[in-house]
Amino acid sequence: xxxxxxxxxxxxxxxxxxxxxxxxxxxxxxxxxxxxxxxxxxxxxxxxxxxxxxxxxxxxxxxxxxxxxxxxxxxxxxxxxxxxxxxxxxxxxxxxxxxxxxxxxxxxxxx
Amino acid sequence: xxxxxxxxxxxxxxxxxxxxxxxxxxxxxxxxxxxxxxxxxxxxxxxxxxxxxxxxxxxxxxxxxxxxxxxxxxxxxxxxxxxxxxxxxxxxxxxxxxxxxxxxxxxxxxxxxxxxxxxxxxxxxxxxxxxxxxxxxxxxxxxxxxxxxxxxxxxxxxxxxxxxxxxxxxxxxx
Numbered sequence: 001x002x003x004x005x006x007x008x009x010x011x012x013x014x015x016x017x018x019x020x021x022x023x024x025x026x027x028x029x030x031x032x033x034x035x036x037x038x039x040x041x042x043x044x045x046x047x048x049x050x051x052x053x054x055x056x057x058x059x060x061x062x063x064x065x066x067x068x069x070x071x072x073x074x075x076x077x078x079x080x081x082x083x084x085x086x087x088x089x090x091x092x093x094x095x096x097x098x099x100x101x102x103x104x105x106x107x108x109x110x111x
Numbered sequence: 112x113x114x115x116x117x118x119x120x121x122x123x124x125x126x127x128x129x130x131x132x133x134x135x136x137x138x139x140x141x142x143x144x145x146x147x148x149x150x151x152x153x154x155x156x157x158x159x160x161x162x163x164x165x166x167x168x169x170x171x172x173x174x175x176x177x178x179x180x181x182x183x184x185x186x187x188x189x190x191x192x193x194x195x196x197x198x199x200x201x202x203x204x205x206x207x208x209x210x211x212x213x214x215x216x217x218x219x220x221x222x223x224x225x226x227x228x229x230x231x232x233x234x235x236x237x238x239x240x241x242x243x244x245x246x247x248x249x250x251x252x253x254x255x256x257x258x259x260x261x262x263x264x265x266x267x268x269x270x271x272x273x274x275x276x277x278x279x280x281x282x283x284x285x
Binding site for chain 1: 199205208
C-alpha cells in the first residue's frame with residue numbers, strides 16, 4: 001500500500017508490525033514475513049538512524065521499538081495503523097497476529 | 112592539521128562547528144555534549160551529537176580535512192577519542208520544535224548549541240520516556256549550574272503529559 005512512498009517494501013511491513021506489537025527483533029520479523037534476515041536488519045537500522053525507532057539489548061537480542069521522543073511518532077503510528085486496518089483479514093492474521101506469544105511462560109515448563 | 116589527540120570535548124565542539132560554518136554548513140550541538148559544557152564537565156560525554164539540515168555528503172569534506180572518517184552517520188578520528196554523530200533532524204524536544212539556540216564564542220571560534228533550558232528538557236525527555244535516572248541527574252546538574260526557565264520547562268512537561276515526573280525533578284533541584 002505505502003511501498004511507493006517509502007521506496008522499500010519492508011518499511012511498511014515493519015511499521016505495521018510495530019503498530020500491533022510495539023516491539024520486535026529482526027529474526028521475529030523475518031520469520032513473520034518469510035523474508036531474508038539481512039534486508040529486515042537493514043530496514044530496522046535505517047529506521048533507527050532516522051530516529052523513528054530505538055533499540056535495546058534483551059539478553060543477546062537487539063529489540064527495536066518506537067522512539068517515544070520522535071516528534072512525528074504519533075502521525076506515523078496513525079498512518080501505519082490505518083494502513084494495517086486496510087489489509088485483508090487473512091493477511092492480518094497470517095503475517096501480523098499469528099505467532100507471537102505475549103503472556104509469560106514459567107522457565108522450564110514443558111511446551 | 113590540528114592536533115586532536117589531547118583535545119577536550121568543548122574545544123572539539125568549537126572546532127567542528129566553526130569548520131562547518133566556514134564551509135557554509137549550519138549545525139547545532141545537542142545531546143550529552145551540551146550537558147558536559149553546561150555542567151563544566153561534571154558529566155563527561157564522549158559523543159558530540161550535531162544536527163544539520165544539510166546532506167551529510169556536504170559535511171564529509173570539511174571533517175575529512177580535520178582527519179575524521181565517516182562511518183554511516185558518525186565520524187571518527189584515529190587519534191581523537193570523541194565520536195561525532197550527526198543525529199537525524201528535526202531539532203526537537205518531545206513534540207516541541209526548537210528554534211532558538213545559544214551561541215558561545217571563544218578564541219577557538221563559535222559554537223551553536225541547545226540553550227540550558229532546552230538541554231534540561233532534552234534530558235528530562237529521556238527520563239520521562241525511559242525512566243533513565245542518569246538523564247534526571249544530568250538535567251539536575253544543568254539546572255544547578257545554569258540559569259534555566261523553570262516555568263517554561265514545567266509547562267512543556269505538562270504538555271508532554273509528564274507533570275508527575277516533573278515534580279520529581281523539581282524536588283531534586285530544591
